[in-house]
Amino acid sequence: MTDATPLIEVPPIEAPLIEMRGVSKRFGGIHAVNDMSCDLYPGEVVGLLGHNGAGKSTLIKVLAGVYPPDEGEIRVNGAPVDLRNPRESRAAGIETIHQTLALADNIDAPGNLFLGRELLTPFGTLDSHRMEHEARKIIQRLNPNFTEILKPVRAMSGGQRQTVAIARALYFNARILIMDEPCAALGPAETRMVMETILALKKEGIGIFLISHDMHDVFEVADRVTVMKNGKLVGTERVADITPDDVLGMIILGKKPGGNGAVV
Amino acid sequence: MKWAVMKRGTMRHLLRNLGIDPRFSSMVLALVVIWLCLQFLTDGIFLTPRNLYNLSIQTCVTAVMACGMVFVIVARQIDLSVGSLLAFTGMVLAFVQVHVFAAGQALADSDLGWIISILAGIAVGVAAGIFQGIWVALAGIPAFVVTLAGYLMFRGAAFLVTDGQTISPLQPTYERIGGGLGGSIGPTASSVLGILAALWLVFHVWHTRRQRRRYGALQAPIWVDVLKVIAGSMVIAAFVYMMNAYPDPSSRDAEGNRIGKGIGIPVLILLGVMIVLTFIATRTRFGRYVFAYGGNPEAALLSGINTKRLLIAIFALMGTLSAVAAVITTARLNAGANSMGTLQELYVIAATVIGGTSLAGGLGSIPGAVIGALIIQSLDNGMVLLDVPSAQRQILIGLILIGAVWFDTAYNKRAGR
Numbered sequence A: 001m002t003d004a005t006p007l008i009e010v011p012p013i014e015a016p017l018i019e020m021r022g023v024s025k026r027f028g029g030i031h032a033v034n035d036m037s038c039d040l041y042p043g044e045v046v047g048l049l050g051h052n053g054a055g056k057s058t059l060i061k062v063l064a065g066v067y068p069p070d071e072g073e074i075r076v077n078g079a080p081v082d083l084r085n086p087r088e089s090r091a092a093g094i095e096t097i098h099q100t101l102a103l104a105d106n107i108d109a110p111g112n113l114f115l116g117r118e119l120l121t122p123f124g125t126l127d128s129h130r131m132e133h134e135a136r137k138i139i140q141r142l143n144p145n146f147t148e149i150l151k152p153v154r155a156m157s158g159g160q161r162q163t164v165a166i167a168r169a170l171y172f173n174a175r176i177l178i179m180d181e182p183c184a185a186l187g188p189a190e191t192r193m194v195m196e197t198i199l200a201l202k203k204e205g206i207g208i209f210l211i212s213h214d215m216h217d218v219f220e221v222a223d224r225v226t227v228m229k230n231g232k233l234v235g236t237e238r239v240a241d242i243t244p245d246d247v248l249g250m251i252i253l254g255k256k257p258g259g260n261g262a263v264v
Numbered sequence B: 001m002k003w004a005v006m007k008r009g010t011m012r013h014l015l016r017n018l019g020i021d022p023r024f025s026s027m028v029l030a031l032v033v034i035w036l037c038l039q040f041l042t043d044g045i046f047l048t049p050r051n052l053y054n055l056s057i058q059t060c061v062t063a064v065m066a067c068g069m070v071f072v073i074v075a076r077q078i079d080l081s082v083g084s085l086l087a088f089t090g091m092v093l094a095f096v097q098v099h100v101f102a103a104g105q106a107l108a109d110s111d112l113g114w115i116i117s118i119l120a121g122i123a124v125g126v127a128a129g130i131f132q133g134i135w136v137a138l139a140g141i142p143a144f145v146v147t148l149a150g151y152l153m154f155r156g157a158a159f160l161v162t163d164g165q166t167i168s169p170l171q172p173t174y175e176r177i178g179g180g181l182g183g184s185i186g187p188t189a190s191s192v193l194g195i196l197a198a199l200w201l202v203f204h205v206w207h208t209r210r211q212r213r214r215y216g217a218l219q220a221p222i223w224v225d226v227l228k229v230i231a232g233s234m235v236i237a238a239f240v241y242m243m244n245a246y247p248d249p250s251s252r253d254a255e256g257n258r259i260g261k262g263i264g265i266p267v268l269i270l271l272g273v274m275i276v277l278t279f280i281a282t283r284t285r286f287g288r289y290v291f292a293y294g295g296n297p298e299a300a301l302l303s304g305i306n307t308k309r310l311l312i313a314i315f316a317l318m319g320t321l322s323a324v325a326a327v328i329t330t331a332r333l334n335a336g337a338n339s340m341g342t343l344q345e346l347y348v349i350a351a352t353v354i355g356g357t358s359l360a361g362g363l364g365s366i367p368g369a370v371i372g373a374l375i376i377q378s379l380d381n382g383m384v385l386l387d388v389p390s391a392q393r394q395i396l397i398g399l400i401l402i403g404a405v406w407f408d409t410a411y412n413k414r415a416g417r
């Protein structure tokens, strides 16, 4: 490891929800994630930052079970896990909102919300009514203006699609939430809603990895930021101890504030 | 005129608001036009009870497989092997029926023999489908390549079952499945079935209205639904009437008059396949996953769907339906011949695409595929009546396949997909 992850003052009994140590993922010659380490505690929001192509999405896809890592160890609730596919990641209590949203365009909002985890009738058939009802409830909460949920998501606006993806991650009461640029397509009101939702979830003790290019949003909700550059860890800092300019320096120059030279 | 200035997109919108699927209705319209043309060209032979009965039986083989092909194409795959697999499963089936349960043995006379032979054929179909699915899903080889190989291999396998010998005759009871002698349910049962179908239509339309009302969805005007029920009932009545009007040479009533044949058993098999597959497509997880995978394979994977198993299951389903088609084919021929199902894959794919299943994936309908099969078989049947040589028929079917895909591409572009 290039750099020790700073320890933070959390009660010692509290195990991290997620601990990643020395995780690497290569695509052919590209070292998308290179010896990356980070962690996430209950009730905490960690902003995951970095330039385009820094490896943020790849890192969280490792957590989401999409790409098994080439090297490194992942612990969930202190226990080492082997996340070989998205099902195992979900089973470990991790919900992910992917940057691409991962919606099936030809299917409506309830269908997408419950995709892979459909509610069934006692006969084992799809319980469309109950799924629609549940979908309406949670979507109402996020975006009260969004009522036409029964058309294919292809026919929805970017923000509505994003709302569906967020609703899907929230519905299942995960302990760990990963959000890859959840507000990229949202209007100001909807972004507010998501930010407030994040703060509310934090109070419930849920741990959240938030990827965003919006420094303002990150500083509003995050407790710590973890910065990546070219697949490597630049550093993890407490938001309280750092300014947005410092973070910008970490992202662009790959240098920690107080600077003992570039680490990457 | 208000109508004259309406853009086509508006028209489509209008139809949709009326609860009419524009694509489906244009297909039905195409079918009507084709029938009228053929009726005219064949000097009235085409729309006779006898020819329509034959057409209904011919359509079943293509339609049964087209229903399965809907799943395959919706999931962005293709299966070019279905015609050859029909031959292979059909040969295995005939072999089991004739050679394994050889005449004279007890099993050959009871119904158990042919039932087991059907199960054997289906088992081979499932196994062949799984074999292809594994190469596609686990080895990542494009379905086009795998099933093109299957096209060759299963044809070869069909030959090997008896070294190219035709197996015949099959059992008399089994033969009835093909819709030939005694292969229909007679006028009374046909009429009852027709009435039940009409009642179901009424119930379905009423149920849809009630559901839409309950969920506050857009409701089509009542006259549209009434018209739908009337039109549907008329089609059912005309069909039953025509089937009943075809005299069955094998049965006479007490006065020695010929009794009408009624609906053929293959048509019942097709109905069963349609009901089961529509149920699977719309009410089960498997169906939902097939559509989700076709809409966005990555999303399906990220949602935790076991996409590999899904693909294998799709090919297994297609294999099953190829075997069902083989049952109808062998029963109709009263034989197993390794040339069965030649070029059938093209008919099946054309029928599916004409029926509104998009090659881009994620979109398809089973009733549409059946109408598509009816269109293809009507053209084929009509050309036979017109003595068009098979070479020309092949050229025309090929052109229709291109035309259907072209229509699909153009339609999707307009619809903004």
Ligand SMILES: Nc1ncnc2c1ncn2[C@@H]1O[C@H](COP(=O)(O)OP(=O)(O)OP(=O)(O)O)[C@@H](O)[C@H]1O
Pocket (backbone or CB within 6 Å): A027, A030, A031, A032, A050, A051, A052, A053, A054, A055, A056, A057, A058, A059, A099
């Ligand atoms: N499936 C893949 N195959 C090959 N290379 C990939 C793949 N996924 C990502 N990469 C490469 O890995 C690197 C990291 O990509 P990643 O998507 O993780 O970046 P990111 O930090 O999320 O960027 P952005 O801010 O633009 O979303 C990039 O160089 C990218 O080209």
Ligand SMILES: [Mg+2]
Pocket (backbone or CB within 6 Å): A056, A057, A058, A099, A180
């Ligand atoms: Mg990214």
